[in-house]
Amino acid sequence: MLSLVRWWAVAVGLAAGMLAVAIANLVVGLILAASDVADPTMAALPLSLLIGFAAGGGVASRFAPVAGRFHGAIASLGMAGIVIIVAGRAGSPLPIVRVLLLLFLALVIGGLAGWMVDRRH
Numbered sequence: 001m002l003s004l005v006r007w008w009a010v011a012v013g014l015a016a017g018m019l020a021v022a023i024a025n026l027v028v029g030l031i032l033a034a035s036d037v038a039d040p041t042m043a044a045l046p047l048s049l050l051i052g053f054a055a056g057g058g059v060a061s062r063f064a065p066v067a068g069r070f071h072g073a074i075a076s077l078g079m080a081g082i083v084i085i086v087a088g089r090a091g092s093p094l095p096i097v098r099v100l101l102l103l104f105l106a107l108v109i110g111g112l113a114g115w116m117v118d119r120r121h
Helices: 007-034 040-063 068-089 096-120
Strands: none
Touching: 007 040, 007 068, 040 068, 040 096, 068 096
16 A cells, blocks of 8 residues: 555645644634633644644645545644654653544544545545
């Protein structure tokens, strides 16, 4: 199955997903800042990650010639891997349950977004 992976499609999906995370974090953070939340950017990060997983999976699926759901899941797993590496380098304790939950959410959301986009084109 890995021979069918178009890595450029995964890379484009990963880049689009990270851009979606940044934009969603900015918009949701501004909304939360207007609501007087103590740390709006950190409060917006979980929702921004979920939006980014969906965007990255959808874009990767759109550019993939076959197996859109698989390409979407791989792009989202790549995003989750980057988040885990950055959090580990920043000194986060990274409990295994949360890491597994993040990987599971990336797999499911990226796969579902890829399946929905693949179904439409």
